[in-house]
Amino acid sequence: MSARDVVVKDRRNALKIARGLGSSQSGVGHWWTQRVTAAALVLLGLWFVATVLCLLHADYATARATVARPWNALLLIAFVLAMFWHAVLGLQVVIEDYVHTRWKEVVLLVAIKFLAVLGALASVLAVLRIALTP
């Protein structure tokens, strides 16, 4: 292989290569994660709706026992994590599209991440508390 072949194969600016920021490093990461969490939520969302409908008139002990069942606790935690992850990725795009004042945009982007992490942790702790305490 001659030096000429190398030049033809990679047309990026030398600085771009050095920084490792070329295409497909992380560019599709947001897009792909949004789709993967969406696919998970199709299944988990339908399961969640069915579970809530089953608990419509359940008394407290039944509702608690249902959530405490191992499969239900597992799927509920998976649902909540996928839900908050997907929500943050979606809200991020909405904020980036419509909030044009840079400092407001950054504040909102950080705020939704803080809120989502708090919400996810609170939900997981609640499920664990129900599942692990008799």
Add this chain to the structure above:
Amino acid sequence: MADTQRPLSPHVQIYKWQVQMTTSIVHRATGVALAVGTLLVVAGLLHLAAGEASYAHFKEIAGSPPGLILLFGWSWALFYHLCNGVRHLLQDAGFGFEIAQFVRSSWLSIVASIVLTVLVWAYVLMHGGAA
């Protein structure tokens, strides 16, 4: 509005209405609504974990008229975002890009979301209401 002085491109009011515009905008709107609705899921779990009185209080608020109206709205938003989300996933996989298919799948999302919402609330009513 942008804090730049650049000229703006034409916005939605310039274009003739098409169903795909509506499904796209409503997908976003329901997404934001559902993001707010995540708080309801957290609240439900926290109240269930906190004890019987706490859970009864949560059910009372959720079953009150304003609570039911919100639940109805969120249930439709969920089903719409679900149906149209599946449509988008299929389009991401390369299906349904003909204009006629695009219009048809848009209407399908809308109709399917309404049917699912009606089915769920019919189930709720047949089982003695939500309160």
